[in-house]
Each structure stands twice: as structure tokens, then as C-alpha cells.
Amino acid sequence: MPDIAEVETTLTRLQDDICAALEKVDGKARFRIDDWTRAEGGGGSTRVLAEGGVFEQAGVNFSHVHGRALPPSASAARPQLAGRGFRALGVSLVVHPRNPYVPTSHANVRFFVAEHPDEEPIWWFGGGFDLTPYYGFDEDCIHWHGTAKAACDPFGADLYPRFKAWCDEYFFLPHRAEPRGVGGLFFDDHCSGDFGRDLAFIDAVGRGYLDAYLPIVERRRDTPYGPREREFQCLRRGRYVEFNLVYDRGTLFGLQSGGRTESILMSLPPQVAWRYDWHAEPGSAEERLLSHFLKPRDWLAPA
């Protein structure tokens, strides 16, 4: 039987630790904390750091909600659970750095229980983290994926390859025929049957996110840049908006089911640009993002 209180303790501690770590790196701004409740049951804590020294905006959201009817989008593998009473807990975060040489990052860990009056409840975990660079660096991608693999490996050697492939498949914009970024981990419907082990796994994923991201932030945060890089960052952020508003299951479910709009849309970048039919100059660093980095590849393959 899953222990909901233990999930809640693990996730709120994770949120606290991630916020503390991001604040420390930023060195200037602090997280604003908005605790909220839902009329339908449950609530959460939305934490946003805005206009920081390193982070233009970072949002780290915890929520614990329950409802009478699980939406079909909650479980990719078992839509037949739709309509059951449910409980969902999760931490979700998006970090938009100021410097275009620092990639945007996203992480999420979540837990669901679908209830049934006459049967044992069905529970599972989901989550992952993925990286969206503007200017790519092979060493950053290798570090990111290496850390993702290291977080998974103690829980099974099959996890990283499966969840890496799932991430490439999920974070893809069909109308642009482009991946959103260089991937990482994405998983849903994860349940080994051992609750304690699975909870430890998502905690490892959440903490692995910090190990994966912070060294990249430190390495790139002082790279000089000008209006050209800033403009490219804003144009690429447009793709991020397109993905989140057109395809992302969590965003769409949240908006359509009456979730707290500001907590859901804190994932959107603070400044964004679109320009008709814009293309990077052949041979430029901007073009290399598409030709070299935004191609699903095995970043951990021997060179």
C-alpha cells in the first residue's frame, strides 16, 4: 500500500532543496512563495524566482490534488482507469536562464493513485528531466545524459535507455519536425510493485536534476553574449511556448480541467519572439543547434 504522507514529505523536501539550490546559484533573487488551495480539494505551493542574477525566471511548483474522475491523459498506458477517484502529487519546474549560453531546463516527478471501491488502489509514478539549449555544447549534453543514467542505474540498467528514448519521442514538435531540446528522461506508469523503491527512484530523479543542471549553469553563466544571442534565445523560446501550449499533456490537462492557471503557465518564458520564416545563417552557431544538437542521438556512445 502506498503511503501518501511519505510521498508528500519526499516531494515537499525535494521542492525545498531545489529552490534552495537554485537561489544559491542565482545569488540575487529569492523565490516568492504562493500557497494555494483548490475548491475541489487539495492545493499546492507555487514558488517563482523572477529577474534573478542568473535566472530570468525559475518556477518550482508542488501540488497535491484529488478528484472524483481521473482524466484519460493521466495514464498513457491505462486509459481504462479514467473516471476513477484519484489523488495526484507532483513537483514540476522550469528554469529560464538569462544568458543564452545557459540552457533552459525542465523537471517533473509525480505520483498517482486511482481508487476503486472494491479493489486495491492502483498507483504509479512518472517524471523525468530534459534540457533545451540555445547554443549547444557536446560536453554539456554528455554530462546531462551521464547524470540521468547515473540516477537511473541503481534502479535497473534498462531504465535509462527506455526513458531516454521516451523523452526523445515525447518532447517533439511535429509541426516543426524538431525535438524541443536534447532530451533526458521521461517516464509514466512506472510501478515496480515496490512502493519504497519507486519513491526512492523519483527522489533520485529529482535530485539528479540538480546534479545534471547546476554544473552546466556554472560553466556557461558568465559567457559573454550580445543582442544576436539574446534574439536567438527569444525566437527559440517561441518553440518552447508552442510545445507547451499545443502538445504538453500536463499543461493542456491543467488548463482544461480548471487547474490554477498561473501555476501551470509559469512554465512559459518571460520574453519570447516570433518572426515569420526565420532561418539561421548557414554555417552559424545558431544553425548548428538544429543540425547538430536537435537530433535524437546517443550522447553516451563511445566517441
Add this chain to the structure above:
Amino acid sequence: MPDIAEVETTLTRLQDDICAALEKVDGKARFRIDDWTRAEGGGGSTRVLAEGGVFEQAGVNFSHVHGRALPPSASAARPQLAGRGFRALGVSLVVHPRNPYVPTSHANVRFFVAEHPDEEPIWWFGGGFDLTPYYGFDEDCIHWHGTAKAACDPFGADLYPRFKAWCDEYFFLPHRAEPRGVGGLFFDDHCSGDFGRDLAFIDAVGRGYLDAYLPIVERRRDTPYGPREREFQCLRRGRYVEFNLVYDRGTLFGLQSGGRTESILMSLPPQVAWRYDWHAEPGSAEERLLSHFLKPRDWLAPA
């Protein structure tokens, strides 16, 4: 029987005239013309004026496409036509002015034929125009709606009230509980049985758009503004993006059916901002947009 060539002539002439009128008002930039064809059949002409004197971006698209299976989203009233061979012609435009005192505007006129091997084809028109101010003015709203009514009235006194109400209903963001703007006209499945009359009606709607919009542009284009108004404009443009990417049937159908992405997304504003939980100061002009203008109302009611 509808005459497709006549629809095409009417719509391409409308596109030409609208582009010429916008260029004249802008006085600085010219429309770039991209003619394109689709592998599946048909094509179009996308025209975009960027970085003008008055218009930060204006896109006017004509397309004429045909396909083997009409999507359900094409007809609100008769989803049973889905799956038939079809032909669709339309002009769609979005104008994003530079000055925040000039509203954003959108117009669309479209024609559909659903074919059937053994029956007469079924055809209908759709369209409308709507206005999205950042700083509202009663006289602009009255002029906009008065011109919309004047365009409709020769074709039936019932049209303006019906299409005005439909517009308020359609351009609404449920997750914000906000209308997109101050409305105008929206209609679908319009077929009186008299093809010539209905074609003349959508031509009147397309030309009525210019009569409705250009005087407002002239009246507001030289209003002084600073960073505060510009920032508010960028934040409100975020709502425009949210509507188009989350709800707009035309945008979503286009993206999901393999339409020309750049032609579809030319509706998105060139510069956009999001800020977590932003609210206008009580009593400010920015708050008045929401409290006074973004409320469905009868703008033509006697004062």
C-alpha cells in the same frame, strides 16, 4: 452550384486590396510575398509586412487547398460531413501594430465545399473580424461594431446580432475567464442557398474590415507611449498566443493536418512577454481594459 473560380477571384482581389491598403497606411515597409504549393494539392500566397512604421507585423494569407477527407473541425454545425472530399479557400489576416494604443486586429473569410459522389456538393461560408485593444476607447469599439453591423445589414438584419454573439462566445479564454478582445463578427456554416449573395456577403465582410480598422489606426497611431505601455502590450499579447495555440480551431487544425507552419503561425505576435501572476494596478488604464472593455456588451446600444 458554387463557382470556385469566382470565389478564388474574389478572395485574391480582397487579399491584394487589403495588402495595398495596409502598405499605404504603414508608409514604410512592404509586404513580402511567398507563393507556395502543397504536395497534397492546392497552395496559397502568404504575405507578411514586418518591422513597418505603423505595423510591427502584418500577415495576410490566401490559401486554396483540397483534400480527400474533410476534418471535423471544418464545420461546427455538421460534423457528419467529416471524411468527405473537400475544397477550402480563404483569406486570413492578423495585424500587430507597434503602438500599444492601436489595437491588434484579425479577419478571416473562408469558403468550403464538401463533395459527395452521388449527391450535390454541400457548400458554405465562414468568417468574421475581431479587435483586440491594449488600451480601449469607447468610440473605437462603437465604430468597429457599427461598421460590422453596416457590412452585415444589407444581407439581413438578423446577421449582426447573431454573428456578434457568436464572436463573443468563440474568442474567449476559459482558463483566464477573459474574452480575447472586444469582439466583432464570427460565423460558420453560412449558406442562404444563394451562392452569389453569400459570396457578396463575405466580400463585404472582408472590405468592411478595412473600413472598421483603418480609421482606428489613423486615430491612435501617433499617441505617445513609453516602456510601461509597451510592456503591457507584450503581456497582453501573451493572451493572444494562449488563445491561438490552445483554442483556435483554424490554428490547431492547420498544425495537426500538416499545413504550412509559417503561414499558420504568422498570427503570433513578434514580441511577447509572460510574467507570473501579473495584475494591473487598481484604477490604472491597464486595469480598465479588463474591467470595462473585456466584458461582452452591446456597443451599439443607445447611451
